[in-house]
Amino acid sequence: LEELRTRFYGLAGQTDRNAAGTAFQNLFNELLDLFGLKPKPAYRLTGEEIDGHFLLDSETYLLETKWEGERLSEPQLLVFRGKIAGRSNISRGVFVAVNGFTDNCLDAITRGKQPNFSLLDGYDIVQVIEGNIDLSTLLREKLRLFAAKGTVLARIDPATLVC
DSSP, rough: OHHHHHHHHHHHHHOHHHHHHHHHHHHHHHHHHTTTTTOBBEETTTTTTEOEEEEEEEEEEEEEEESSSSOOHHHHHHHHHHHTTOOTTTTOOOEETOOOOOOOOEEEETTTTTOOEEEHHHHHHHHHTTTTSSSHHHHHHHHHHHHHOOOSSSOTTTTOOOO
16 A cells, blocks of 8 residues: 555656556556455447446446546546446446546536446545555445435545444
8 A cells, every 4th residue: 555655646746647647547456456346457449448447345337547637527427427328227437536526517417317427536545545444445435325315426534434
């Protein structure tokens, strides 16, 4: 975890955001592996790329990771939503954007729509790499709130989480 933490913080200062995004994708897969979530690397299908997928409690989640210079807006999330919807009615995903998401984006992907993925941001990643919460617990709690309330970006405070 310490080595991943060092690499993660090193990516923050990288000026080439494309390179940082690719490095973060690899780092996040290593983080998934560290917590026993059996990640599979990125792969291409006709006309699209999937950043990978992982297992949590015997369920498969498609993965999208981004580390861009600004918070993400709606179009990239809608593309991911389409990737998931194109699989099966049981497909779901996790979208990780270190710099977060715009408020309009969060509203646009949930208003009148049934979301098929949950979101993680930089706060979540820092909580994991600082050892405040393990990734499996964080994902389970976020997915529980997603399923129960439709909250795509739940803020999980490790200090108040009762397991």
